[in-house]
Amino acid sequence: MGCREYKYTEEVLKYVRFKYDRIDIRQELNEHIEDMLEFAPEMNEEETEAYIRENMGDAEALGKELDKEHKPLLGWIWRISRAMAMVIAVLCIPTVINMALLSVYTAHNVIVGYDGWRSKEGIEYTVETNIKGKIDDIYILVDGVDKYENGKMVLKYKTIHNPFGKSAGWTFSFGNFYDEFGTRYYGGGGSGGGYVSYQVADINDFNPDAQKLIIDYNYNGRIFYAEIPLEWEAVK
Amino acid sequence: MDFDRGLIGGSALLMVLSLLHERDMYGYEIIKELEERSKNVFRFKEGTLYPVLHRMENMSYVKSYRKEAENGKERKYYSITAAGEKQLQEEKQKWHSFAVSVNMVIGGNAYGLQGV
Numbered sequence: 001m002g003c004r005e006y007k008y009t010e011e012v013l014k015y016v017r018f019k020y021d022r023i024d025i026r027q028e029l030n031e032h033i034e035d036m037l038e039f040a041p042e043m044n045e046e047e048t049e050a051y052i053r054e055n056m057g058d059a060e061a062l063g064k065e066l067d068k069e070h071k072p073l074l075g076w077i078w079r080i081s082r083a084m085a086m087v088i089a090v091l092c093i094p095t096v097i098n099m100a101l102l103s104v105y106t107a108h109n110v111i112v113g114y115d116g117w118r119s120k121e122g123i124e125y126t127v128e129t130n131i132k133g134k135i136d137d138i139y140i141l142v143d144g145v146d147k148y149e150n151g152k153m154v155l156k157y158k159t160i161h162n163p164f165g166k167s168a169g170w171t172f173s174f175g176n177f178y179d180e181f182g183t184r185y186y187g188g189g190g191s192g193g194g195y196v197s198y199q200v201a202d203i204n205d206f207n208p209d210a211q212k213l214i215i216d217y218n219y220n221g222r223i224f225y226a227e228i229p230l231e232w233e234a235v236k
Numbered sequence: 237m238d239f240d241r242g243l244i245g246g247s248a249l250l251m252v253l254s255l256l257h258e259r260d261m262y263g264y265e266i267i268k269e270l271e272e273r274s275k276n277v278f279r280f281k282e283g284t285l286y287p288v289l290h291r292m293e294n295m296s297y298v299k300s301y302r303k304e305a306e307n308g309k310e311r312k313y314y315s316i317t318a319a320g321e322k323q324l325q326e327e328k329q330k331w332h333s334f335a336v337s338v339n340m341v342i343g344g345n346a347y348g349l350q351g352v
Contacts, residue, residue, distance in 0.1 A: 012283070025286070028263060028312050032282065035264040035307075057281025065287035069294055 006033055008052045008059055015063025018075040025066060029056075099163060105194030114143075114156050117190040117200040122148045125232035133224045135217070137165035138172050142226055145213060146235075153203040155187060155213065155228075161195045174217060174224075177203055179210035248288045249297075250327040253320055256298060262311035263289060289314055297323050 009029045013022045033052055040051055053059065109116070123146045131142040139160040146154045159172050177185045187201030203213070210230070217224040255261060255269055267282050292298045297320035305311040316324070
């Protein structure tokens with residue numbers, strides 16, 4: 001509920017240069033005057049203003065003292081900082097949502113593992129590896145290869161992204177593989193998003209005489225090279 | 237005896253922080269409480285309280301919020317902060333030293349100040 005206006009308050013406010021603070025000061029002073037007048041004798045407007053002045057003190061002196069506490073420079077710094085903080089907060093909303101979604105994907109991926117992307121049905125042999133590497137700010141962990149009854153091979157590897165890094169929002173996958181004879185194989189597959197992505201690459205028609213699966217990624221100076229000896233172990 | 241003067245400077249900080257140490261108050265309440273406790277010895281130009289309160293807020297000794305007062309009207313309340321509590325202890329120490337020194341000069345004793 002608003003108070004009535006008093007000439008005294010308006011005179012005080014003339015000396016407060018930072019106009020954005022005048023609203024609060026006006027309200028506070030008028031509320032004080034309202035409380036003060038509640039116990040004052042009946043007066044006409046002129047007498048009321050004189051009474052206010054007598055009890056509140058010189059308007060100019062009060063205005064100048066209040067001005068010292070509401071300096072325009074500090075006021076503007078505060079207002080601009082607050083506006084910038086709000087803009088930054090609004091701009092960050094998509095990032096925060098993205099991070100939340102990626103966290104959910106990550107949790108899902110860790111629970112499901114490779115089983116979300118390749119069937120365990122039909123695996124005859126497997127090779128376990130512990131090969132580690134890094135491309136940009138993505139850590140790559142090659143966990144092994146599965147070989148199916150029909151001869152298909154599936155490479156299993158994880159990519160781990162820094163949540164605050166440049167690559168946090170995208171997925172890195174290997175596409176081309178080689179054997180020791182230099183034959184190239186395309187490996188399509190699947191992967192989960194998130195900060196920890198479990199990925200598989202299906203490699204078909206791999207040369208049965210080849211003893212090594214080679215990952216040879218070299219793009220714009222970003223290199224990952226690994227040779228996986230195909231020393232198969234039977235899966236029970 | 238009537239000290240009819242402004243609240244700016246002097247012991248205003250100590251008195252206002254002491255009141256807010258007890259409970260949150262709005263400006264008019266603070267003025268009336270100061271008058272009442274001093275048996276009307278301190279009769280301030282009431283407007284002079286506000287630069288003091290706003291300076292204390294700028295220094296983070298108090299923070300303000302709006303709340304409905306006992307009379308049903310909304311008022312701007314001031315609440316002492318941790319920094320304000322610390323400052324209150326310093327102001328008490330300063331006041332104690334000052335009072336003891338004045339008493340030594342005028343030849344009296346520091347009666348009643350032991351508990352400060």
